[in-house]
Amino acid sequence: MAAAETHANAASAIHHWLPFTPNRDFHAEPKIFARAEGVHYYTPDGRAVLDGASGLFTSPIGHGRREIAEAVYKQLLELDFVSSFQRSHPKAFEAAERVARLTPDGLDKIFFASSGSEAVDTAMKIAMAYHRARGQAGRTIFVSRERAYHGVGFGGVALSGLVNNRRTFGPGLPNTVHMRHTHLKENLFVKGEPEHGADLADDLLRLINLHGAENIAACIVEPIAGSTGILVPPKNYLKRLREICSAHGVLLVFDEVITGFGRTGRAFASQSFGVTPDMMTMAKAITNGVQPMSAVAVDNSIYAAIVEKSPNPKAANEFFHGYTWSAHPAACAAAIATIDIYEKERLFERANQMSAYFLEGMFSLKDIPIVTDIRGYGMAGGLDLAPTQIPGERGHILQKRLYDNGLHIKTTGDTGIVAPPFVMTTDQIDQMFDICRMTLKAL
Numbered sequence: 001m002a003a004a005e006t007h008a009n010a011a012s013a014i015h016h017w018l019p020f021t022p023n024r025d026f027h028a029e030p031k032i033f034a035r036a037e038g039v040h041y042y043t044p045d046g047r048a049v050l051d052g053a054s055g056l057f058t059s060p061i062g063h064g065r066r067e068i069a070e071a072v073y074k075q076l077l078e079l080d081f082v083s084s085f086q087r088s089h090p091k092a093f094e095a096a097e098r099v100a101r102l103t104p105d106g107l108d109k110i111f112f113a114s115s116g117s118e119a120v121d122t123a124m125k126i127a128m129a130y131h132r133a134r135g136q137a138g139r140t141i142f143v144s145r146e147r148a149y150h151g152v153g154f155g156g157v158a159l160s161g162l163v164n165n166r167r168t169f170g171p172g173l174p175n176t177v178h179m180r181h182t183h184l185k186e187n188l189f190v191k192g193e194p195e196h197g198a199d200l201a202d203d204l205l206r207l208i209n210l211h212g213a214e215n216i217a218a219c220i221v222e223p224i225a226g227s228t229g230i231l232v233p234p235k236n237y238l239k240r241l242r243e244i245c246s247a248h249g250v251l252l253v254f255d256e257v258i259t260g261f262g263r264t265g266r267a268f269a270s271q272s273f274g275v276t277p278d279m280m281t282m283a284k285a286i287t288n289g290v291q292p293m294s295a296v297a298v299d300n301s302i303y304a305a306i307v308e309k310s311p312n313p314k315a316a317n318e319f320f321h322g323y324t325w326s327a328h329p330a331a332c333a334a335a336i337a338t339i340d341i342y343e344k345e346r347l348f349e350r351a352n353q354m355s356a357y358f359l360e361g362m363f364s365l366k367d368i369p370i371v372t373d374i375r376g377y378g379m380a381g382g383l384d385l386a387p388t389q390i391p392g393e394r395g396h397i398l399q400k401r402l403y404d405n406g407l408h409i410k411t412t413g414d415t416g417i418v419a420p421p422f423v424m425t426t427d428q429i430d431q432m433f434d435i436c437r438m439t440l441k442a443l
Contacts, residue, residue: 031403037062037063039062039063039420039423039428040063041408049406052407052408052418052420053408054421058284058288059285060261060351060421061288061345061347065337065341067341068334071334072330072333075091075329075332078329081329088327089327092112092332095112095327095336096112099339102339107280107297107300108297110297111326112293112326112327112331112332113295114326114328114331115151116284118151118323119283120150120153120155121155122321123220124217124218124220125319126302126319127279128140129319129321130306131217133305136214136249139214139217139249140215141177141211141215141217142175142176142217142218143179143216143218143220144159144176144178145178146178146180147162148161148162148178148255149161149226151257154172156172157173158171158173158176159176160172161181179203181225181231182197182233187234187375192376192377193377195235198235202240204219204241208248213250216250217251218250219250219252221252221254221255222254223270223272224269224377226257227410228412228415229384229413229417230380230417231375239273241275245278252279253279253281254279255280256268256280258380259380261342261348262347262351262379263419264351264377265352266348269378272378279296282295287331288338290334291328292325292331293331293332293334351422354379355377355378358376358420358429359377361430362374364433364437365437370385370394370440371383371440380418382415382416382417383418385416385440385443386414391414392413395412395416397443398416398443402435402436402439407432407439409436418432
């Protein structure tokens with residue numbers, strides 16, 4: 001890049017307020033990608049950086065897939081925008097049908113939004129509307145979990161169990177209570193589902209006994225707690241949540257914004273763990289990160305209670321909720337093209353087959369002294385670092401030094417999260433963990 005271009009970019013950078021970023025530190029030491037192709041990002045000076053996080057869990061197919069870009073381009077020329085308020089377009093119905101083919105049986109109604117945060121808020125509203133339609137409007141309490149992340153809307157903030165996501169903004173919505181998280185000392189350095197902690201699901205029963213089942217709308221959990229560091233559920237934990245919810249009329253909602261579309265080796269984590277929720281949120285990999293899009297998959301009986309059995313006149317809305325960008329034509333085109341690639345290249349099966357090799361690489365870092373735990377499932381892994389006197393400092397330094405050494409991952413506090421594209425080769429996985437080892441040892 002020419003010196004003048006570099007200077008211009010540096011000057012214009014002062015206007016961008018980066019999200020979830022220490023902005024002062026970033027502007028002192030910018031980390032910038034100029035383009036991407038395959039499993040690599042490229043810096044403005046052309047240096048390749050291996051993408052060990054699939055963007056932000058968004059791009060498991062790899063970057064620069066022409067099929068998706070061309071589908072978006074073609075759609076924008078044909079129909080660039082139409083509101084989903086009392087209007088629609090053909091690809092909205094096609095995209096919904098293609099998503100419904102992948103979801104568990106019965107979760108066939110698809111409500112589109114633009115982000116994971118919007119999908120979570122939508123699921124909360126659907127839960128409340130469902131109970132109201134059934135004459136149980138008193139069910140307004142939501143149960144979540146410590147160390148959960150459910151987005152940045154006030155609904156998601158209320159559900160989230162990460163203190164830094166909550167302390168500035170207060171509790172968010174009222175009537176939200178939390179179960180304990182499942183990260184136990186007995187489960188350190190366990191690959192896959194840990195043996196200990198299924199009994200923690202009975203926290204839900206304790207909260208039902210405290211607040212009354214008749215007051216609880218839904219229990220919302222990530223099957224694998226993602227942003228906090230890939231906390232894999234203990235064996236039978238999710239099944240126990242399902243049993244308790246079913247017994248007490250509480251809806252079970254899985255937030256699959258991170259785990260959706262192959263990350264666990266199946267289309268959704270609910271299928272990997274053999275537990276079917278009543279609703280499921282998804283985003284990120286639904287378009288391979290090419291267009292902002294999210295969705296909520298809803299059980300047919302919930303849709304029927306709200307829409308088909310509505311006592312309102314046919315000309316009246318049954319559900320007063322939606323977004324300007326719901327089912328945006330370009331996003332729908334991207335989703336269809338993305339699902340085409342998942343199916344034609346059998347990428348969920350590839351992720352399942354690559355998982356063992358990937359996890360061996362993750363756990364090969366166990367001997368490094370500052371690594372205090374490693375976890376993983378499918379094509380996602382997390383490792384904890386011994387903190388310095390400033391919590392989060394070591395994790396922040398790690399992601400910066402990895403960038404310098406040619407690898408991009410996500411960090412949360414002092415936890416590193418690795419979630420590579422499904423199209424990554426074994427040689428590239430080896431390279432990824434070689435860079436991790438070199439960088440961690442230097443810390």
